[in-house]
Amino acid sequence: MHISFLLHNAYGIGGTIRTTFNLARALAERHDVEIVSVFRHRDEPTLGAPAGVTMKHLVDLRKNSPTYDGGHPDYTKPARVFPRGDGRWKQYSRLTDARIAAHLKSLQADVVVGTRPGLNVHIARQARRGPVRVGQEHLTLDSHGYRLRREIGHRYALLDAITTVTEADARSYRGKLKLPGVRVDAVPNSVPAPTVEPADGAAKWVVAAGRLTPVKRYDLLVEAFAKVVAARPDWRLRIYGAGDATGNERNALRALIEQRGLHNHVFLMGTVNPLEPEWVKGSIAAVTSRLESFGMTIVEAMRCGLPVVSTDCPHGPGEIIEDGVDGRLVPVGDVDAIADALLGLIQDDDLRRRTGRAALAASERFDPVRIAERHEALFAELVARGGNGRSRGRVRDALHRTRGGVLDAVYAARYKAADVLRKGKPA
Amino acid sequence: MTDATTPAPVPPPGPGAPRADCLADSAGGITFDIVVVDTAEPVLVLRRRGGAGPADEARLPLTPAGEGHMRAVLPSTVELAEGRWDVYLGERPVEPGIRDLRALIDRVPDEEGRVNVHLPYPTADGRLAVRSWVRGPHAEAGGLTFGEGTCTVDGMLYGAELGPGAVAEARLGERVHQVPAEGGQGGFAFTLAYDPLAEPRPVDGQRLWELWLRPGPHAEPVRISRILDDVWDRKNVFVYPRHQGEGYTAAPCYTSDNDLCVRVTR
Numbered sequence: 001m002h003i004s005f006l007l008h009n010a011y012g013i014g015g016t017i018r019t020t021f022n023l024a025r026a027l028a029e030r031h032d033v034e035i036v037s038v039f040r041h042r043d044e045p046t047l048g049a050p051a052g053v054t055m056k057h058l059v060d061l062r063k064n065s066p067t068y069d070g071g072h073p074d075y076t077k078p079a080r081v082f083p084r085g086d087g088r089w090k091q092y093s094r095l096t097d098a099r100i101a102a103h104l105k106s107l108q109a110d111v112v113v114g115t116r117p118g119l120n121v122h123i124a125r126q127a128r129r130g131p132v133r134v135g136q137e138h139l140t141l142d143s144h145g146y147r148l149r150r151e152i153g154h155r156y157a158l159l160d161a162i163t164t165v166t167e168a169d170a171r172s173y174r175g176k177l178k179l180p181g182v183r184v185d186a187v188p189n190s191v192p193a194p195t196v197e198p199a200d201g202a203a204k205w206v207v208a209a210g211r212l213t214p215v216k217r218y219d220l221l222v223e224a225f226a227k228v229v230a231a232r233p234d235w236r237l238r239i240y241g242a243g244d245a246t247g248n249e250r251n252a253l254r255a256l257i258e259q260r261g262l263h264n265h266v267f268l269m270g271t272v273n274p275l276e277p278e279w280v281k282g283s284i285a286a287v288t289s290r291l292e293s294f295g296m297t298i299v300e301a302m303r304c305g306l307p308v309v310s311t312d313c314p315h316g317p318g319e320i321i322e323d324g325v326d327g328r329l330v331p332v333g334d335v336d337a338i339a340d341a342l343l344g345l346i347q348d349d350d351l352r353r354r355t356g357r358a359a360l361a362a363s364e365r366f367d368p369v370r371i372a373e374r375h376e377a378l379f380a381e382l383v384a385r386g387g388n389g390r391s392r393g394r395v396r397d398a399l400h401r402t403r404g405g406v407l408d409a410v411y412a413a414r415y416k417a418a419d420v421l422r423k424g425k426p427a
Numbered sequence: 428m429t430d431a432t433t434p435a436p437v438p439p440p441g442p443g444a445p446r447a448d449c450l451a452d453s454a455g456g457i458t459f460d461i462v463v464v465d466t467a468e469p470v471l472v473l474r475r476r477g478g479a480g481p482a483d484e485a486r487l488p489l490t491p492a493g494e495g496h497m498r499a500v501l502p503s504t505v506e507l508a509e510g511r512w513d514v515y516l517g518e519r520p521v522e523p524g525i526r527d528l529r530a531l532i533d534r535v536p537d538e539e540g541r542v543n544v545h546l547p548y549p550t551a552d553g554r555l556a557v558r559s560w561v562r563g564p565h566a567e568a569g570g571l572t573f574g575e576g577t578c579t580v581d582g583m584l585y586g587a588e589l590g591p592g593a594v595a596e597a598r599l600g601e602r603v604h605q606v607p608a609e610g611g612q613g614g615f616a617f618t619l620a621y622d623p624l625a626e627p628r629p630v631d632g633q634r635l636w637e638l639w640l641r642p643g644p645h646a647e648p649v650r651i652s653r654i655l656d657d658v659w660d661r662k663n664v665f666v667y668p669r670h671q672g673e674g675y676t677a678a679p680c681y682t683s684d685n686d687l688c689v690r691v692t693r
Binding site: 195196197199203204205254258263264267268269270274276277280281 | 448525526527528529532533570571572657663664665666667668
């Protein structure tokens, strides 16, 4: 099969980029795979180009490049096709509308895969007839605002399939949206086997990694670790990561560490890439989020042989960890439960090592080869159904597009009205 | 964590630069693994930044290690002068790959005499370098605790014994402020009050007092540092509470060379 991914920016750092690269690399073993990045701001992908995969881009933002697009007049005009409800809307423009449209209208592929709602909408609206259309949800339906959920509910009817990263989210898509004939499958993210030897469970370190944003609730982890240190002052905690556009808890965490007198025990390590060699310096991993769309770091830590203590938050952790077997699940927001679960593994060397070995074995199911096989099977099935056999008939498509045209006008009018209202409001 | 020193006068590694994985052992040895080598001269070269003498270059032969890998070993017995050593494949800078440094965590040196640390790290401009420390004797800082206007430093002394009359010294240029140090079983501890470090008043700008340990009245002073783990620059990672004194603020800190100081500012 010829499989074409459409990605926001293949040159940055992030979970979607990482997981798309993993999948593309694995599929490229047997298929013709390309990643089309809407934006390109540097010469080489930060995460390293996936082997065997063709890389393309649509809008060049490298200032020193002869094909630099940042000066294009349409680059500063707001996007019309890319939905406003997608958090990346401000980065999109009339230029991306046109470039993505041209790409999708000429695309010679068996499968086209979108990797975020805005791009899935582009594919639903603009892909030529022929390629199977798959929209990937890397977050969750619930994480999107009302405006985007509404638009998804309408536009995704023209997709062949939607893949979510958890069963919980697949249930949301099936239950909350009316998308007859659109297949919804949960396929978890993949994590490759680390190139370092797994942890041996001897190091007296707990490791956490993720963005230092409020949703990760690292404050709870620091509070819990104060209780751990009271019982076991020989154990310490490293937190890897930095803030992002949604917030930076670094100073607040620093203050909390000082307040609890943990400056000899808890360390904010900053951003480190790759993380594998950092996981294996620890013997237990901790996740205290109130929300994890999937829980990539949980799988990463498990693949390095670490048992993970995680909050049982929506949506991913409960589908990754088997409580008491290959890790621990604790109630969201419960400092005592986090501390108790950590201490349970700290105080019992044998339990910690046994749980770590179980984590190593259980996390093999997230190997890119096995995850790619699941995507591959879905793609192959949809391609085989193909042409007339496909659930989405030509007539239904045409009807939907006509209705879509009317709705476009409605959306446009509504946005305009909302803008007027906003501008009219006192600041 | 940043590389605070001046970058070497060569361009950073570009696309397709050779990339080396590193495996450190607890004795100070490093194994370098390079994926593909298309060089006539298969030698990994370590050059000390700012040095030009024959002792500022170490050449490590690369040998085939299967599956297209080439391997070079920096044995723990090789002493690299203290500093930052950039890694080259021939004349080409090398990119850092996976650095497995778990053996360096919470390390207890067992070598007699000098403590040798070889720590592979990525520089700010994306190249692989090795930070080397050579200390004999060596005073390794451990936990820091705080009282009212004081800081207590606990640590381990290697290659010397703390005797009667041992002192810790805070040094600022020509000025030396001494406090008694005590210890036993290889450890040392001393408590430093911040007030004397804020004299004379007023405190203008920044005073960075270096901390040294003098194991006995006639012994040479030993710089107090923290180098026995995998953190090559702990300046922004090991951060300590600040004391607000009268007319000054004081807190211990590490330099980008991992030396322990007390910073006094207005």
